[in-house]
Amino acid sequence: MKTDSQIAREATLAPIQDIAKAAGIPTEELYPFGKHIAKVPHTLVDKDKVKRSNLILVTSITPTKTGNGKTLTSIGLTMGLQKLGKNAIVALREPSLGPCFGVKGGAAGGGYAQVLPMDKINLHFTGDFHAITSAHNTISALLDNYQHQNRFTGELLKEIVWKRVLDVNDRNLRSVVTGVGGNPNGVMAETGFDITAASELMAILCLATDLEDLRRRIDEILLGYTHDNQPFTVKDLGVGGAVVALLKEAIDPNLVQTSEGTAAFIHGGPFANIAHGCNSVLATQLAMTYGDYVVTEAGFGADLGAEKFFNIKCRMTGLEPKATVIVVTVPALKLHGGVDEKQLKEENVIGVEKGLENLAKHIENLKAFGQQVVIAMNRFPNDTASELNVVQQWAEQQQIRIAMLTAFAKGGEGGKALATEVLQAIEEGSQPLVFSYDEESTxxxxxxxxxxxxxxxxxxxxxxxxxxxxxxxxxxxxxxxxxxxxxxxxxxxxxxxxxxxxxxxxxxxxxxxxxxxxxxxxxxxGTIMRMPGLPKVPSAMQIEVVDGEIEGLS
Structure with a gap:
């Protein structure tokens, strides 16, 4: 089969104005970034339309190191819904350069279920990540300047908790010393770097509902403590307006298209293992303003991404999915069934059977939230009929909806079976969302x-x-x-x-x-790091520019 890059290049992209028009988005409101990308003003969110739309969450079982294909599934399901005549839009997170050049590679789907233009989305896109990085580090510089200017006064902060960020995987920056070289170079301090996806500004951008809310949240950021143990915030530093100015354009969601011309909003990119793992509230609400069915994803397994989607994003916004899709792969089941990582491509029915315990626990959790659950069996080339039958039969015994997903090879056609099951699950109706804990709990x-x-x-x-x-x-x-x-x-x-x-x-x-x-x-x-490191063989080693085209992003 062709590579993701080849498939992406061979796709015929519609002008972004045509994508917007088909979705009902006023074309005169767009801020184009070239021919195929545009920002859509967040002010177009219509709360009444949001309430009438059907939100579908995509999560997964505990993943392998290369992931289970949630983004691919989200895109394939959306295109499958379109194939069934439904007005569907997908809302996803933006890829981070760290994983793109690290372990996982790109995050724009794969095969014939991609969001396009894939290379731009995976790299600099509309500059949102860069804006967040710049805004975050501007706060850092202004805070260090405050320390420098007050180093001989009683206003010097006793403790600073605000670090710097960078959108790369760089373990050497986890712990650093700044201000070395004496008074002209500032106040010497131990600090470090997190990856941009872990920045509180990333979370704020993804949870803010408008510019006023963005400013309020930024002003409340805790930077450190005074000598009398009082919190010191961005508001105390007096630079909230400057930070909002750097994020004024970044707050607007980005509109692109799938490989079959379906509208896709891609905005914000917190990781789910170190942050809350969801795309922006505004992108979700914009998609729900213009789509009758909106598919969104939450990062990593359901114990992280879905849990935070419900307990944080839904709690803050009132959003409630009508159904949740859990992505399952045979390799992941075998891994959780005790099969060695190097033997996941070999048939092992017993390993699949044992791995179902992981799936069962995730489904138990999702049902506790009140969700209608549909299993998406994301098929891999090495999967055997015997292995797939084990999962199919188990799902039938448990009376859980299941569908085979072949969107990687077949695009929207390969997502129709899953779309059909999801529509039926929505028709049945879900229970009211149940949170894992009360706000009043300690x-x-x-x-x-x-x-x-x-x-x-x-x-x-x-x-x-x-x-x-x-x-x-x-x-x-x-x-x-x-x-x-x-x-x-x-x-x-x-x-x-x-x-x-x-x-x-x-x-x-x-x-x-x-x-x-x-x-x-x-x-x-545990040992989780908010600044990831690089593997022995980073994905960056596979990326080349050949005849003006980027190869190796996948």
Whole structure:
């Protein structure tokens, strides 16, 4: 089969004005970025139309290192709905350069289920990530300048919690010292870099509902503490207006198209293992303004992305999916069934059977949220009929809807079976959304609820710096905020090697990070890093420019 790059180049793209017109978006409102990309003003959101639209969430079982194909499934399902005569739009996150040049490669789908132009979307796109990086580091520079100008006064901050960010995987920047060289170079301090996807500004951009809300949230960002232990915020620094100015265009969602000319909104890009893992609220609401059916995804497995989608994004906005699709692959089932990672392409029916325990736990969790669940069996070339039949028969025994997805090879035609099952699930109706915890619960109670009910562990344990931060959170009156767990995406536990469904474990949280502007508390577990590193053979080594065309992005 042709590569993703070849398929993307051979696709005939419609002018973005035609895509907008077909979706009912006023073409005169577009801010074009070339012929095939445009920003759409967030002010076009119509709350009444949003309420009438059908939102569909795509999540997955615990993934392999290369992922299970949620983006491909989201695109294939949307095109499948279009094939069935439905007005469907997909709303996705923007790819980060870190993973594009690291382990996973691009994040624009694959095969004949892509969002296009793939190379631009995977790289610089409309500059949203760069704007967030610049805005974040502008705060850092202004904060360091505040320290420098007040180094001989009583206004010098006792502690700074705001780091810098960069949209690359660079482990060497996790911990650095700045201001080296004496007074002319500022106040020397230990700090570090997170990846841009982990920036609180990324979360804020994805949760803000308009420019006023964006400004309010930015002003509330916690930067550090004064000598009398009072919080010091962006508002105290007095630079909120400058930060909003840098994000004024970035707040507007981006419109592109699928490989079959279906409208697609792509906006925002927080990771689900270190952040809340959802595309922007505004992109979702714009899609729901113009689409009768809107497909969106949440990052990594359902224990991370879907949980945060419900407990954070839906809690803050009132959004409720009418159905949730869980993506399953035979390789992932075999991995969770104890099969060695190097043997996932070999037939192993017993491994598939054992791996179903992971799927069952995720479905149990999704049903606890009140969701109608549909299994999307994302078919891989090495899957055998025997392996696929195991999953099909199990789903039938459990009375759970299931459909084979072949969108990678067949585009929208390969998504029709899944679209049919999803439409029937929506017709049946879902239960009202049930959150995992109440706002009034204490922070330890919230973490306990997630560890016990979502991950299947025994309890949550706070240790080290997390204990200090819990006292600060309580003193600041922020314990009502939802929690955003930062942990490995490869296991229900905090041990990446504990595949399947881990048993009898506790999760130790060693830090609590206050994201007051975003409106949640990040609880860090295990060895998870907010600045990823690169593998021994990065995806960057496969990328070339040949005759003016980019090869190797997939």
């Amino acid at each position: 922070l330890p109670e919230k973490l306990d609820a997630l560890v016990r009910n979502i991950y299947g562990g025994e309890k949550a344990v706070l240790e080290g710096h997390a204990l200090l931060m819990l006292r600060r959170i309580r003193r600041m009156g922020l314990e009502h905020l939802p929690v955003c767990v930062a942990k490995t995406q490869f296991s229900f536990s905090d041990n990446a090697k504990a595949t399947g469904v881990a048993k009898g474990f506790k999760i130790a949280f060693d830090d609590l990070i206050i994201n007051k502007g975003a409106g949640f508390i990040v609880a860090k577990a």
